[in-house]
Amino acid sequence: MLRNHFKIALRNILRSKGFSFINITGLAVGMASATLILLWIYNEVSYDRFHKNKDSLYEVWNRGTFDGKIQCWNFTPKILGPTLKQEYRDIDATARTFSRWFVTIAGEKKISTKALVADPAFLTMFTFPFQHGDPGTALNNVTSIVITSKMAKKMFDTEDALNKVITIDRDNFTVTGILKDLPINSTFDFEYILPYSYFVKRGEDDTNWAFDFMNTYVQLAPGANALDVEAKIRNITKDHTNGQEQKEVFLHPLTKWHLYSKFENGKLAGGRIETVMLFGFIAMFILLIACINFMNLSTARSEKRAKEVGVRKTAGANRGLLIVQFLGESMLLVFLSAILAMVLVQVSLPSFAVLVNKELFIPFDNVYFWLTALTFIVLTGLVAGSYPAFFLSSFKPIAVLKGTFKKLNASVNPRKVLVVLQFSFAIVLIICTLVVVQQIRYTQQRDTGYDKNPLVYHWMTGDLYKNYSPLRNELLASGVAAEVTKTNSTLTEGFGTTYALQWQGKDPNDKTAFDVLSQDQNLVRTAGLKLAQGRDIDLANYPADSSAILLNESAVKAIGFQDPIGQRITNDMVEYQVVGVIKDFVFGSPSEQVKPMVIFGSKADGFNVINIKLKDNEATAGNLKTIQQLFEKYNPELPFEFHFVDADYARKFDDIQRIGQMTALFTGLTVLIACLGLFGLATYMAETRIKEIGVRKVLGASAFRITVLLSKDFLRLVMVAILIGSPIAWYIMQQWLQGYSYNIGLHAWVFVMAAVGVLLLSLFTISYQALKAAIANPVESLKTE
Secondary structure, eight states: OHHHHHHHHHHHHHHTHHHHHHHHHHHHHHHHHHHHHHHHHHHHHTTTTTOTTGGGEEEEEEEEEETTEEEEEOOBOTTHHHHHHHHOTTEEEEEEEEEEEEEEEETTEEEEEEEEEEOTTHHHHSOOOEEEEOTTTTTOSTTEEEEEHHHHHHHHSSSOOTTOEEEETTEEEEEEEEEOOOOTTOSOOOSEEEEHHHHHHTTOOOOOTTOOOBEEEEEEOTTOOHHHHHHHHTTHHHHHTTTSSOOEEEEEEGGGTTTOOOEETTEEOOSHHHHHHHHHHHHHHHHHHHHHHHHHHHHHHHHTTHHHHHHHHHTTOOHHHHHHHHHHHHHHHHHHHHHHHHHHHHHHHHHHHHHHTSOOOOOTTOHHHHHHHHHHHHHHHHHHHHIIIIIGGGSOHHHHHHTOOOOOOSSSOHHHHHHHHHHHHHHHHHHHHHHHHHHHHHHHTSOOSSOOTTEEEEEOOTTHHHHHHHHHHHHHHTTSEEEEEEESSOSSSOSOEESOOEETTOOTTOOOOEEEEEBSSOHHHHHTOOEEEEOOOOTTTOGGGGGEEEEEHHHHHHHTOSSOTTOEEEETTEEEEEEEEEOOOOOSOTTSOOOOEEEEOGGGOOOOEEEEEESOGGGHHHHHHHHHHHHHHHSTTSOOOEEEHHHHHHHTTHHHHHHHHHHHHHHHHHHHHHHHHHHHHHHHHHHHTHHHHHHHHHTTOOHHHHHHHHHHHHHHHHHHHHHHHHHHHHHHHHHHHTTOSSOOOOOHHHHHHHHHHHHHHHHHHHHHHHHHHHTSOHHHHHSOO
16 A cells, blocks of 8 residues: 555655756755754753763852943953952852963974963863873872874874874973864863963962952862852852952853853853754744745645545545555655755754854764654655645545536735745745844945055064073064064954053043053054054153053043143053053944053063064065074074964954855855755746737737736745745844944945846746746647646
């Protein structure tokens, strides 16, 4: 019996090759697209879940009021971790971490690598799999180092690097542990771990509760309640500073680090979860549109089989057999679509992984993957086959064979509703894509306020600290550099903020946060900043400028200076004099408004970066070669590793660009699937009205009028979809743009462009079949009945 049903189903599929191709292809593309998105979502939601203690691990955050707003940040004082462990029994362990780049040396190899500096407890709190070594003791010695297997291969060309020696900053470290390469879904990113005790030995530890510098993690004791612990530790900073530091601390659970990192007015307000949910909805929409196509084409085609139902029922077939037959055909089509979808996913996965910058794979060994796929196939097959199975099988054979069977040609029927629904989804995605692309372009074209090109920087390493002055002099004398200056951070990413500035007349309750940069001299000329008042810091002509300070325009406004030049500002017991005001420049996120900023003179010290303005932009390669020779002269033990400022700035757009590219890709696939369905329905319509078209042509109707007649019903449905989808897209994008203080806003032309584009695309899709039917010879359609 089943074999006969299968043969009949296969025969019907092969008999209508065009419809079968559209049905299978449309559903397969939809299933493949949704699968790719779901693989990406699975990677996102699985972040950090591999740690055994994940439910008891928390990061300590600060909360304070600045500029009248409650703000949260995850940098904490160095003293906080040990104090929490010592004073609260509910806290089992604490670990402090911070990241730093070093040049690592092993034999002849010199490589710039990223280190994580951590307390020994870090390796027992977090579950990073060890290949060699003991996580309980690996960081106990001040000169211990734990490296990844990737780092071992880099430095020693082998993973067997235990007890080997690596030189960092002229100190030798012994490899006491080797980790397997970090999982792709880990928040932490490092190539090796250095013990925090090494930096204590170097004198970099302090007990200053006002200096937020590092990340602090805690592991709660078994049975401890996070809310109770949070209530106990909330005022620890206030208590240890007698109220001078008005900061509260709170706990952020590990399971929310990756997806929930955005705080508004002191409360958790989302983060990456918003992007994950967005693409979750896109996956659902694509799958739903593909299923709508499948159902529409299946039901449309099944109406032509009404007479077949009548004949088979007259021949003795009961309703149950007909139901099984129709459902079987639907299941077979869905199964074939699923096979094609898996092929498409397997072929496109490497390219998609590059697009999203992640390592993705299909979990063939996961039983839940197969159960989900099987459930989807069965449900889609049942839904798509339900109309022909249960509706057509209920007809009385006499009525069908006499021609009194009535098709669903009412002004509103389920098929028309489904077409409107799928094009509503399509118009929403098209508008969202246009807005996202425009927002990306808007921020990329924003005036940064400084000249990024040709500007390069090099981290201060090794002998560069003591040889900076002669190196700077030779760079300027060689003619390759127009100007050279050193700063505490790069020009694209600051290392900190302060709210401790003091000036005459400051309100005691003023908690304005200032971005902080420090320089030795001539930063305005080096970076191409624009002066609004006064001058730059210039030690050559003004030796006292080591205690000078520059303000940006936002800082002047925040402080309230009417005449800022000559005003005095105190920071950390050091008094600075304002010598200039620069126009605002983009120092942080290109999508945010510029914050108040101060640029200290060389008394601030702590310089980490050498910035070089190249003299001749057209001879960059030659200039860099000369610069390399000078760096190797004054820093012979370490490699020359320069960075372009414009390349650093461009990397700020990587994440939003990937979102834009993903949105555009899947929007295009959504429109393609919707148009495939529309093409199939137009083909069916032309076939069912072939005799009507023949009669109209015989009576004198032109091909144009017939094309309009056949197209207008579909275009009406698309216009209804536009009216429904546009306000939905407006609401979604209005909410999304609120996350960017520097945004394009919403403009009517975006909605008009999307509407016109969808109408033209729909007209093009429909018109082929409509025009083909309109120019056909009426004799061919009328000569047989």
